[in-house]
Amino acid sequence: MDRSAEFGRWKAQSLSKADLSRKGSVDEDAVEVVELLNSREEFFTTSSCAGRILLLDGSTDGSGVQKQHCCWLLVTHEPCAKDDVMTAxxxxxxxxxxxxxxxxxxxxxxxxxxxxTLHSVAVDSGFRNSGITVGKRGKIMLAVRSTHGLEVPLTHKGKLMVTEEYVEFLLTTANQKMEENKKRIGRFYNCLQHVVKRETISNSHSKIKEKNNPLCTHKNKRSPKKALDPSTADDGGRELDGGHGLEISATLFLGDD
Known part of the structure; x- marks a missing residue:
């Protein structure tokens, strides 16, 4: 099957599925990014979370291993107050x-x-832990993510192990991280808009040029001389659109689809 057609089939199937998240819809702060990516023929989103503050009970088994069955005492995508946490x-x-x-x-x-190209946009916007994986069936996935999270235990067997003053300090830190997180999402969206606009204009100019100049050849059609010269190869080390003139490198991991 043609790779482009197969990608289109994957996209149609993914976007037609029901949202199985707890909220059941895309978070407000992520809507613009998700809609912009899904409007492009070269991308589609499979999951997202705009960022949140959580209070989970029984989230680990004592050894730091995440447990599947835990109680959500509080979840918010907005700044959180100490009284809300103490009540929860x-x-x-x-x-x-x-x-x-x-x-x-x-x-x-x-x-x-x-x-x-999208990886470069993510890193430039502050999501420096982003990475690309290639599955066995050829699915190419990009995870946009950062490292400025926070995780602090507050109770043990239901008993509060810290002072209210410390809880307030933690929430001040968490709320600051939330604000910085929103700024990074804004930068990501704005940068993505510029890249999309630039590539749209570039593609349009390329089509006009080819139509008006029958001697114009596609980039992937190289002369025999260039084909024999490895120093002129198209693969690897090529500057990419949206990379601001810089080479983009990303670690690739072979994973299951």
């Missing part, structure tokens, strides 16, 4: 943990070059 902590019976989870977005990309 009254429902804790196990080991409650306060967490801030930053923006994360998973995007399937049509080609590796598309993924590299």
């Amino acid at each position: 902590l009254k429902g804790a019976t196990r080991d409650a943990v306060l967490k801030f989870e930053p923006f994360i977005l998973h995007v399937q990309c049509r080609t590796l070059q598309d993924a590299q």
Whole structure:
């Protein structure tokens, strides 16, 4: 099957599925980014979270291993107040943990070059932990993410182990991280808009040039001389659109689709 057609089929299937997240819809701060990516033929999003503050009870088994079945005492995508956390902590019976989870977005990309271009946008916007994976079936996924999270245990067997003053300090830190997270999402969206606009104009000019000049050849058609010269190869080390003139490198991991 043609790779472009197969990508289109994957995109149609993914976007037609129901949202299985707890909220059941895209977070407000991530809507513009998600809609812009899904409007492009070279991308579609598979999951996203704009960033949130969580209070989970029984989130670990004591050894730091995440447990599947835990109680959500509080979740918010907005700045959080100490009184809200202290009220929620009254429902804790196990080991409650306060967490801030930053923006994360998973995007399937049509080609590796598309993924590299988007990876550059993500890194330039502050999401420096972003990475690309290539599945066994050729699915190319980009995870947009950063490292400025927060995770602090507050109770043990339902007993509060810290002072209210410390809880207030943690929330000040978490709220600051939330504000910085929103700024990074804004930078990502603005940068993405510029890249999309530039590539649209570039593609348009390229088509006009080819139509008006029958001698114009596609980039992937090289002369025999260039084909024999490895120093002129198109693959690897090529500057990518949206890379601001810089080479883009990304570690690739072979994973399951």
